[in-house]
Amino acid sequence: MFNFHKDHRKLVLTALLVFVFLSTIIAIVPSYQMQDVEPLPQQEELSEEAIKGLQVYVSEGCVACHTQQVRNIEMDKVWGSRPSMPSDYYYSMQRMNTWQQSPSLLGSERTGPDLTSIGDRQPGASWHLLHFYNPRIVVNESVMPAYTYLFEHKEEDEVRVGEKVVDIPSEFLKEKGKVVVASEKVNNLIAYMQSLKQTELPSANDFIPSKKQESKSSTNLEGKRNEDGLDGKQLYSQSCSACHQQNGEGLKGAFPPLKGSEVVTNENPELLIKIILQGYDARSEYGQMPGFATQLSDAEIAAIANHERNTWGNSATKVSEEEVKKIRNMVMEEAKNKEL
Structure with missing residues (x-):
């Protein structure tokens, strides 16, 4: 019936139909379904700084190592109080402009921790500034690359009013004798990190009851657990x-x-x-x-x-x-x- 070796017209037409079919079920239908998604009650819009920070997050390739999705499994309970849902991404998945599609933020690789609720876990800017300058300052075992190029090294008398000076431990300073100043890019990126919080649902039921996990370390300072069995x-x-x-x-x-x-x-x-x-x-x-x-x-x-x-x-x-x-x-x- 289909002799693709000799009938190139049928070959091209079949390939085109397969492409249209797959594009429809993979891209077009989900896009239409997303039009019906509404933001959750009390969900806050991204600020202008956070939107710019999202663009920095995408351009720096952070999604390659970090996820933003809490799955309905017990091991993911550490990343959020409930499983993620489409409405969680209502504001972050808005189309960036006419020529740029909304970024894919869910991720598929957890080389670094999930960031779904990093705004709750680390709300202060100070920790993020140190972490972006050199992750080893705050987490000695971190394999995340340092983003020192998002900071400026200046002489003290060159610092302008309103600029954020970061107190970096001397052993991690890239340019000795100078002060470290946070750039607009890294400040926007931190604003985006601080915005990442799971919206609390009015009557959310706990997902997959968590069993009390045994501590890996079995002893406390006296060589045994405390009275409650906690380390x-x-x-x-x-x-x-x-x-x-x-x-x-x-x-x-x-x-x-x-x-x-x-x-x-x-x-x-x-x-x-x-x-x-x-x-x-x-x-x-x-x-x-x-x-x-x-x-x-x-x-x-x-x-x-x-x-x-x-x-x-x-x-x-x-x-x-x-x-x-x-x-x-x-x-x-x-x-x-x-x-x-």
């Missing part, structure tokens, strides 16, 4: 060490040290627990700390606090789960009173 050292490593570092010394000009801190070793742990629950942004010389009230249980916060209060030469009385629960209730009551 404070590992919990600290998972939730706190990216900023405060494993040695508890923090990063100068970015994140305060916990080693020798009077807040950490105070006889009354109330302020420390409140900071862990609510976050902290009262000291302009340091970056903003996110709160962990919705991410950590009372027992987990107690385990982390005890690790911080009795490590790196610190010495203080232990905090119980009941104390944390009492302080959490106090914080909730204070929040309710403010709303009234």
Whole structure:
């Protein structure tokens, strides 16, 4: 019936029909389906800076190593509170202009972590500035390339009013004796990173109930787990060490040290627990700390606090789960009173 060897017209026509068919089901139909997508309630539009940052994100090829999709599997719960849905991408998937298609942001390779909720995990600009200049400053094991070309190296008297000077540890400075200034590009990129937050759904049910995972590290400072079976050292490593570092010394000009801190070793742990629950942004010389009230249980916060209060030469009385629960209730009551 089809002799493609001799009838080139049928060959070309068949190839064209196959191309049109595949284009229809792969590109055209999904594009029409996307027209019906609406933004989620309370979902915020991208700011002008964040849109420019999205363009930097695409041009720098960040999607090659990072995903922006939370799958409906247990291992993805660390990246978001729920599975991703088409409406999550309503604003970021808008066509860039007449000649440029909307970027593909979902990604397929997690050489680096998923960025779906990086705006919640790392809301402060200070951490991102250090991370983009050289990822090894904040995450020693990182394989991400340094983006020092997104910064300018200037003499101190060349810095203009309004420019952001980044306090880089001397061992990582590319040009010794000069100060590092964040460019407009990297500031826009950070604005985009800060905008990446999962919109909370009014009555979202938890997906795939998470089983309590056993800690990989089986011992604490005394050679055994605490009374609740939780490993404070590992919990600290998972939730706190990216900023405060494993040695508890923090990063100068970015994140305060916990080693020798009077807040950490105070006889009354109330302020420390409140900071862990609510976050902290009262000291302009340091970056903003996110709160962990919705991410950590009372027992987990107690385990982390005890690790911080009795490590790196610190010495203080232990905090119980009941104390944390009492302080959490106090914080909730204070929040309710403010709303009234």
